[in-house]
Amino acid sequence: MSRFTVHDLAATIDARAATGGEASYTRKLLDKGAEHCARKLGEEAVETVIAAIGNDRDHLVAESADLVFHLLVLLKSRGVKLEDVEAALEKRTSMSGLEEKASRKRD
Numbered sequence: 001m002s003r004f005t006v007h008d009l010a011a012t013i014d015a016r017a018a019t020g021g022e023a024s025y026t027r028k029l030l031d032k033g034a035e036h037c038a039r040k041l042g043e044e045a046v047e048t049v050i051a052a053i054g055n056d057r058d059h060l061v062a063e064s065a066d067l068v069f070h071l072l073v074l075l076k077s078r079g080v081k082l083e084d085v086e087a088a089l090e091k092r093t094s095m096s097g098l099e100e101k102a103s104r105k106r107d
């Protein structure tokens with residue numbers, strides 16, 4: 001099993017954000033701003049949905065990798081850390097998904 005994690009990828013994205021843009025796709029995305037990063041995430045989400053509906057496992061894995069990469073770049077563009085998302089997920093572990101959904105309706 002791969003030991004590479006999304007934290008490793010987030011660290012690479014942090015490093016690319018701090019360096020020159022010419023040779024870095026990440027830095028080019030960040031230089032175009034959060035709205036561009038958000039649109040790219042939307043495109044990758046649609047491509048992931050198409051791969052899932054097509055029931056093509058390898059295509060779904062590849063598109064999911066693109067999706068996760070673009071989500072991390074979008075978070076970086078808005079100054080949100082992966083740890084912030086993990087903390088939000090951790091809070092939800094105390095209740096079921098259905099309970100969490102019901103609590104949102106009460107807000």
Ligand SMILES: N=c1c2ncn([C@@H]3O[C@H](COP(=O)(O)OP(=O)(O)OP(=O)(O)O)[C@@H](O)[C@H]3O)c2ncn1[C@@H]1O[C@H](COP(=O)(O)O)[C@@H](O)[C@H]1O
Nearest residue numbers: 009012013016023024025026027040043065066067069070
């Ligand atoms: N994981 C990824 C990754 N996943 C997807 N992509 C790129 O995301 C793009 C998405 O596909 P599209 O079909 O939308 O690409 P495109 O039409 O060329 O994109 P645009 O010109 O529209 O932006 C492709 O160019 C992919 O190469 C990634 N680019 C970089 N990484 C990681 O980021 C690291 C740093 O990359 P650089 O910033 O380029 O050094 C790499 O070593 C990888 O680990």
